[in-house]
Amino acid sequence: MTPRHLAVWGDPIAHSKSPRLHAAAYDVLGLDWDYTRRQVDEGGFGDALASLDGSWLGLSLTMPLKERAHRVAATLDGHAELTGAVNTLLLTDVAQGFNTDVGGIIDALGEHDLVDLERVRVLGAGATAASAVVACVELGARSIEVRARRPERAAVLIALGQRLGVDVTADAFAADADQVDLTVATLPSGSALDDVTAARLSERGGALFDVAYSPWPSALATAWTGEQAISGEGMLLWQAVRQIRIFMHGDPTVTLPDEDAVVAAMRAVL
Structure with missing residues (x-):
């Protein structure tokens, strides 16, 4: 089986909790995927993206790469098109761009x-x-x-x-x-x-x-x-759930198998 690689890119990136969130989810889902972090600035984004081979399934993008990713995506979901920002690239035959931050904010606010x-x-x-x-x-x-x-x-x-x-x-x-x-x-x-x-x-x-x-x-x-003052951890969690849906199904609205257990595992490592 071809290994599947994923990562979060941004600058700075050392603080990111995304690797532990995704690892927890992949463990529950039984997926042999690896998800790492890499410091990539806006100027280096194009070369970094071009260096990826066919084993790469997708990327999460954080500051300052969301607008840059929007410009390279061949297709955009509705939220990415509206906002001019892409925080998720699905690397199939073409780079498909999504914005899962919108849904992450909605769900995080709903929890409160x-x-x-x-x-x-x-x-x-x-x-x-x-x-x-x-x-x-x-x-x-x-x-x-x-x-x-x-x-x-x-x-x-x-x-x-x-x-x-x-x-x-x-x-x-x-x-x-x-x-x-x-x-x-x-x-x-x-x-x-x-x-x-x-x-x-x-x-x-x-x-x-x-x-x-x-x-x-x-x-x-x-x-x-x-x-009350509410941290962005809820947004981080729920936008990541949508990213994993995209990486599995190509669609942020299709729920994951046993999604409640996946979310509980992700929340436990925050």
Whole structure:
């Protein structure tokens, strides 16, 4: 039998828990697949991808490779097409691109009963922010306020909101804050806001869902004085479940054999 190789690529990547999540799932599923991590930056992505042989089944992509992977994918699922971001490549005859972050956010929020959203604030304007916008719209949000160090970078998110029929606005972190139901932080791990800005966002920010999970609590979660602060481990778990569905079935919606046991094993190693 031809060995099957998979990996997570990104820069930085040493903190990633994806290898242990996937290994736990493959053990339950009885799959003799190996899943490793590799530090790959945006400039080296093309050569790294071209070096893979036919034994490679797929890749998980994290920062800063999601937009780069979107550009090389021959096909895109609906969420990848909407967000301009690919976090999963299925390497068949052509590279098929998927975005499982959207579903991962939806399921992670659902575990905390954060499902009836009206007003949401998203911190950051990168690829994960686009996934957060789509996820929150699918959970009912009608108004999304993006905060970024460079608000002009949110132009793509404003355009995304227009496609989805939702009002998306952009402003600087330090601008006055209205009350929202949920704040989704998509800032890189280790990012910190000044105390005054963090306090203002926290006071009217509702619950905090921070995609960061290492280290936890994040700087923002530590400063959060509003409602609950939730780490990104749930998103990491559920987007990985969808990735494994893709690697097995080519479809993120087709459930895994004995999926409850698979999820329990993955959760145990987080």
